[in-house]
Amino acid sequence: MTRRIRVGIVAPSSRLERAVAERVTALAAERFPTVELHFHPQCFQSSGHFAGSDAERAGAFGEFANDPSLDAVWFGRGGYGSGRIAATALGQLTDGARAKTYLGYSDAGVLLAGLYGKGFQGVVHGPMPADINRSGGETAVARALAYLATGAAETLEPSVAASGKVVAFNLMTFSQLIGTPFQADLSGHVLMLEEVSEYMYRIDRSLFHVTSNPAIRRIAGIRLGRCSAIPDNDPPFGQTEVEIVQHWCGKAGIPYLGRADIGHDADNKIVPFGGLRSA
Secondary structure, three states: OOOOEEEEEEOOOOOOOHHHHHHHHHHHHHHOOOEEEEEOHHHHOOEOOEOOOHHHHHHHHHHHHOOOOOOEEEEOOOOOOHHHHHHHHHHOOOHHHHHOEEEEOHHHHHHHHHHHHOOOOOEEEOOOHHHHHOOOHHHHHHHHHHHHHHOOHHHEOOOHHHOOOEEEEEHHHHHHHOOOOOOOOOOOOEEEEEEEOOOHHHHHHHHHHHHHOOOHHHOOEEEEEEEEOOOOOOOOOOOOHHHHHHHHHHHHOOOEEEEOOOOOOOOOOEEEOOOOOOO
């Protein structure tokens, strides 16, 4: 008998539209019948910018993370808000929360970093339900569902298999983690970074901050994902995103390892934190 995978979905940042939940549920039912999705009511709440109050968002995460009937917690979307609840959300976890997979990216990187720093082994960068609204978004959501269902190798970022320990983050989110309690020890890891809708000078500034940190200088190297929808600099910045990361890697003595197939788009691939593990 095929084992069913029960996935709880929460929104630690911005609100999720009910139409998104309906489309993702229908896609899962059609193509991944072994995956059972459960959207927490908190996903659809609204409190200003956020999907409910800080307490409501932290409570929903803790409820699903500690629920022994769930196999995974899937973050509904990014936006902003995970940092506001991270200390509370992570502080309420029980030992039962360690057995789960936690899947998301972008602003959810705050919680992913915190979980990884606590030794959780099922921390994963990958598409979220809200990605179904992107061009080609059904492909992105299907990739996440395939990973949750079977850990399908074809969903992975191509360099993962040969890279040893890996992590993946949005650049701005990761930069803001530096110096906080949620900065995990990434010694010996390949760090993959991607960005969206930020000026080149902000990308440059964040890479200065990241690569200047003594702990980050112990990583195995940086791979650069896609930097998309970059606003025009006035005057032009004069360097591409690749030239910028090469510049700061060179100053910090961190190997630049090339590109990574991640980004704020439908082609965003799966990166299991810590790399591949034996079954």
